[in-house]
Amino acid sequence: EGVTPQEYTCLKLRTLEWSERAKEVIGDKLPADAKVYFIPATLRPETMYGQTCCFVGPKVAYSVFEVSASKKEYFVMSTRAARNMAFQNIFPEWGVYPKVVDFVGADLVGTRVHAPLSVHSEGVYILPMETVKPTKGTGVVTCVPSNSPDDYATVLELTKKADYYGIKKEWVDKEIVPIIDTPMGDLSAKVLYEKLKINSPKDVKQLTEAKEIAYKTDFYQGTMKFGPFAGTPVQDAKPLITAQLLESGDAFKYAE
Ligand code: A2H
Numbered sequence: 001e002g003v004t005p006q007e008y009t010c011l012k013l014r015t016l017e018w019s020e021r022a023k024e025v026i027g028d029k030l031p032a033d034a035k036v037y038f039i040p041a042t043l044r045p046e047t048m049y050g051q052t053c054c055f056v057g058p059k060v061a062y063s064v065f066e067v068s069a070s071k072k073e074y075f076v077m078s079t080r081a082a083r084n085m086a087f088q089n090i091f092p093e094w095g096v097y098p099k100v101v102d103f104v105g106a107d108l109v110g111t112r113v114h115a116p117l118s119v120h121s122e123g124v125y126i127l128p129m130e131t132v133k134p135t136k137g138t139g140v141v142t143c144v145p146s147n148s149p150d151d152y153a154t155v156l157e158l159t160k161k162a163d164y165y166g167i168k169k170e171w172v173d174k175e176i177v178p179i180i181d182t183p184m185g186d187l188s189a190k191v192l193y194e195k196l197k198i199n200s201p202k203d204v205k206q207l208t209e210a211k212e213i214a215y216k217t218d219f220y221q222g223t224m225k226f227g228p229f230a231g232t233p234v235q236d237a238k239p240l241i242t243a244q245l246l247e248s249g250d251a252f253k254y255a256e
Helices: 020-026 047-051 079-085 151-158 188-195 203-223 236-250
Strands: 007-011 013-017 035-038 053-056 061-067 075-077 099-104 111-113 126-127 138-144 251-255
Touching: 007 047, 007 111, 013 053, 020 099, 035 047, 053 151, 061 079, 075 079, 075 099, 079 251, 126 251, 138 251, 151 188, 203 236, 236 251
Parallel strands: 035 075, 053 126
Antiparallel strands: 007 251, 013 035, 013 111, 053 138, 061 075, 061 099, 111 126
8 A cells, every 4th residue: 555545446337146145145134126236446447348257355355335225225345445435425424334244255256247338238247366455446356358467367267267166167258359459469468468478367476567568558559449439549538438437327436
């Protein structure tokens, strides 16, 4: 945690169908017509067209928090993030973040959610990512394997070992659509994964390097290839896409 605050865009991924385990844990603690959203924090809102799943740490603690009793709106995230949000006018009452249900990440795996802007409009699945840090953002990470080397590495790992991770292969095996064109091609995460000879999400050193290169290449040399801003440089498109997400109510700003 640095001295300067990090400003994230938080996306609202509405739950469409809970995993069996999550249903058991929820029991009758939520109204039947509740609108429950998973809340990933991202620095790359311009890539949201390419979401193929959403990650939780399987051993990380998550809870459902009530954000609007009248609208029956609830958020799934870490308690740490809820507490911070309660002091950023994201909950109706200053400093108050009512907790309704407690989970461990593994309970949530297999839940299907709607990811705003994603080409996979039928919904994407909540999947496990071992490298999720409980002390960063909301603890929920939306997965964009076209542009995030970490996400690409985890998608490959889960695809190779679906049984081991207790997931269905079709939950992870979604088409990776190119979102941003760059001098190194239109799938910067995949190109760098291969070039730096990364083998798994545990190759932290190479992944750190890949992340830095991907970020700079996409931002400074990238042009949108997908969506309404196709042809626009990423530097110009990024604030426009962010504004659109905030305007539609599919996202909000969160700082820590
Ligand atoms: B980014 P910073 Cl396409 N644990 O979003 C691990 N990683 C987390 C996290 C957590 N608790 N919370 C957020 N993140 C990820 C998109 C993306 C991201 C792309 C490319 C790069 C990238 C899709 N995943 O991040 O340490 C989230 O992934 C590269 C750093 O606060 C978030 O943005 O700087 C980013 O890390 C925040 O990282």
